Amino acid sequence: MDPMTSFEPACSLSEPLVVDATALPDDMLELERVAGYLDESQRALLRRAWAMGATAHAGQVRSSGEPYITHPVAVARVLAEQGLDVETLLAAILHDTIEDTALTRDDITAAFGPTVAELVDGVTKLDKLQFRDRQEANAESFRKMLLAMSRDLRVILIKLADRLHNMRTLGAKDPRSRQRIARETLEIYAPIAQRLGMNLIKAELQDLGFRALYPRRHAVLEKRIRAEPVVRREALVQIEANLAQRLAKEKLKHRLISRVKSPWSIYTKMRAEGKSFAQVMDVFGYRIVLRTVADCYHALGVVHATYKPLDSRFRDFIAIPKANGYQSLHTVLFGPYGSPIEVQLRTEEMDLIAEKGIAAHWAYKEGKDASDGPNSAQSRAYNWISGLVESQHDAGSSLEFLENVKVDLFPDEVYLFSPKGDILSLPRNSTAVDFAYAVHTDVGNQAVAARVDGRLVPLRTRLANGERVEIITAKSSTPKPQWLEFVVSGKARTAIRQQLKQIGHEDAVQLGHRMLDRALEALGSSLERVPAARMDDYLQEGKYPRLEALLADIALGNKMPSKVAYILASEPGEQREPGAAKRAHTAMTQEKILITGAERGVFSFANCCMPVPGDEIMGYHTAGKGIVVHRLDCPNVAEYRKSPDRWVPIGWDRTVTGDFSAALRIEVDNRPGALAQVAAAIADAQSNIDRVEYLDRDTNIAILRFSIEVRDRRHLADVIRKVRRLSVVLGVQRI
Structure with a gap:
């Protein structure tokens, strides 16, 4: 806030104030004109609020030298342009009085009622917030801000309008103050406006913040935009004419607006995507506003018939609205000039909400209430804030609460709560599996399901900002290969692959142990009876670091167990009678290996015959693949009979799991x-x-x-x- 001069009111503020409309200054007359949607009695209340505020702020000036009352009147005008109700406008005019004048909350309550007084008090608390940057922002102030917003969302609307007017008049500040205010505007207030769906205010805050923070960069981009080539302007007109003609032929009443990129959006896209100015500008953008949802889908077909769509770039935010209540159809078309055409289609009500967000709830209250339904910006904003407020009880500290709020303001990351109130940061689109591995690798390896805000959900469920996640584990559970299809965090992906590899190795070692042991038993020996020196010599000759590696190699079909057993059971230089290895294989294959369905790392099921539990089956030892399972009536079995030493008798266990x-x-x-x-x-x-x-x-x-x-x-x-x-x-x- 600007430095103020202390002041004692010259008159009793509790006395009724009657204001002559002809004596109002120009800025109040402009406010009344913009607030023309209010009735005369409500405009009279605005005049009374101005008189009270002007009296309270008398003698106080802004950094520009203007009387201080001009600032709250300008804030009220910003809100009137959004169609806000009279209580919000009254609070805006008086929003600095409790903090900077002798006026009290009781005075405002007596004059305009408790609701207006509570709004002014809420904004007063927000005025005490001191942001430096995202990392150093005061955590307790964030908590107070969200609590104030949860009581009445109009508090943050007044604060955003206050910031917008301050940004419009930033030139009166010194360079250091301009930099600080611009940075916190871009990092805090513009994201809040975006999260609440207030696109018009967000866009102006971003542009003004960019201009103040990087004046030379802003000037260069603005000049380039103004110097747009004539060819591009002609192309815009031609495309617009084609679309309008096709829509008119279908008798679709519409408003067609060409969209111009702002310097800030061009700058951020150039930096984020590494594109040149020409590449960013080489996109034509249009918005088509129609009467009904049905008309939107009808018009979508029309524009797709006019220019071919890019199938991967269509988004239906009408059926699935964004978190802030935004609804539109988005599509990208192949343009006639080799440039893509971005088109948004929405209804008038959706356009109102897209531009004004939660402010649309109070706009045009005489007509249809824009907050109807669970997908409205109003209800979604309240759900977001109430969820944050509820979660702050479990957060344990203001710092944790701050981290939870930052998530929705900077959505490249997702911040989630553990049952103990700890906050974990994950990439966008993270799932319950990603969360489990973020908690601990063992939790991820043993995860079977998750509870999100108390609801039981599958592990592949994508998580949203601010959710509280509990992972349900079972000691017998292991990671599934399918998890790799939907996890997004590097830690989860690495841990899953490592564990699957370990599980496959363990299964192979166990199966190889059984196969080699049987082959040795057929020769009157066993693994325990094989001399250690002989085993070491064999492992060294085969370059196996450990016995487990040999056993896994046997299970995977790279070594035949009967031949390994023959070598290990023979004394050096000893010659076994002819056919001993064959008999070892025959004896080894007398007992079936039973499949439970959990040994997918060692067993694979042939695509040629697709065996399922209940089929008569046989196993064929295939190098590198382990045991491939075939049905006995498979046409390929006749070919496998030519290699009987690779046959493995297998069957189904009593209990088989899996699909x-x-x-x-x-x-x-x-x-x-x-x-x-x-x-x-x-x-x-x-x-x-x-x-x-x-x-x-x-x-x-x-x-x-x-x-x-x-x-x-x-x-x-x-x-x-x-x-x-x-x-x-x-x-x-x-x-």
């Missing part, structure tokens, strides 16, 4: 909806569809291949029965 791949060949009537009926029947049988492809198709019949997941033969039979019952299905068989 197994299977494939169905399904003939259907080639008519609309047939594919959907089959897919629904498979889903009804509790089976997942991995892939669908057409094997053959004509005008009457279509033959499809469904790759599905089942638990066992019974489950597969149930899927086939449900599909076969469909009237559109002519035949089903397992592939």
Whole structure:
């Protein structure tokens, strides 16, 4: 705040104030004009507030030399431009009185009621905030700010308007103060405005902050924008005309606005993406505002028919609004001049919320309330703030609370609470698995599910700012390879890979131990009876650092257990009778190895026959792959009979867990909806569809291949029965 002159009021502030409208200064007359949506009695209240404020601030001046009352009136005008209610405007006019004058909260309550007094008091507390930068911001002040916002969001609206007018008049400050204020504006206030969906205020705060912090850079970019080539201006007009013509032909009432990038957005994009000015400017942007949601989707089809879309650049924020309530359809088109065209489509109400955010709740209250529904900017802002306030009870310290707030202001990171109130910072789009590994590697390795804000969720659930996450663990649990498909943090990815590799190695060692032990038993020996010197010689000759490495190599098919056993069981120079190694293999294969479903690192299931639990199976020892499991009726088994030494007898354990791949060949009537009926029947049988492809198709019949997941033969039979019952299905068989 500017240095103020202490002042004692010249009159009793508790007396009713009657103000002659013709005696108002120009800035108050302008405020009344902008606040024309208020009725006469409400505008009379504004005049009374001005009289009270002017009396209280009499003798006080700003750094520019202007009477101090001009500042709160300008703040109120900013809010009136946003369509705020009369209570907010009254509080804005009086927002500095409690702190800087003899006026008290009781005086304001007596004159304008408790709500206005509470708003002024809330802003007074915010005025005491002293931000230096993100790292050094006062944590307790952040806590007070959020608590004030939770009581009434209009407190932060007044504070943002106050900051905006201060930025507009920043030239009166000394250079050091300008730098400090500009930096905290860009780092604190502009992000808060963005988080509350107030795009107009956010954009102006960013531009003014950029101008004050980097005046030369701002001047250069502004000059380049003004000197936009004539060719580009002509292209903008031509594209706009084409879009308008197509929309008019479809009888879609609309407003079409070409969007111009600001110096700040150009600057940040150049820095973040390493692009030149020409590359950033070489994008045409348009906003199309329509009447209804249906019109938005209709218009989307029109613009896609006008210019081809980039399929990877379409975003539907109408169906899935942003966290601050923002709704629009975003698409990027191939432009006729070789440049992309960015198009936003939204309704008038969405445009109001996109520009004014939570302020839209109080705007035009005589009409439709913009806060209706859970996706409104108002309700989402309250949910965000109430969630932060609730979590601050568990945070333990103001510093932790500060870290939680910073998350939503600087969204490249996600800050999350542990059950004990600790805060963990993770990359955006992190999942519960990322959180588990951030807590501790052992927690991640044993994770089975998560609770997010008390709700039980799958481990692949993406986490949002400020959520409280609890990981449920089980000692018997191990990481799954599928986790690598959705984790985003480097720590989680590295730990999962390491553990999977370790698990696969342990499974291989155990299986190799069983296979070698059986082969040795067939020769009247065992691993324990093999002399240590002989084992060491064999390991050294094979360049194995430890016995475990040899056993894993056996399980993976790189060494045949019967041949290893033959060498280890023989004395140096001893010649075993002919066929001993073969008998060792035969004896070794008399006992089946049972599959539980957990040994995926050692066993793999052949794609040629896709065995599932319940099938008669055999194992083939394949170099580098371990034991590949085939059905006994697999066409390839005849080829494998030529290498009997690689056969491994295997079977299914009594309890087998996991899903197994299977494939169905399904003939259907080639008519609309047939594919959907089959897919629904498979889903009804509790089976997942991995892939669908057409094997053959004509005008009457279509033959499809469904790759599905089942638990066992019974489950597969149930899927086939449900599909076969469909009237559109002519035949089903397992592939």
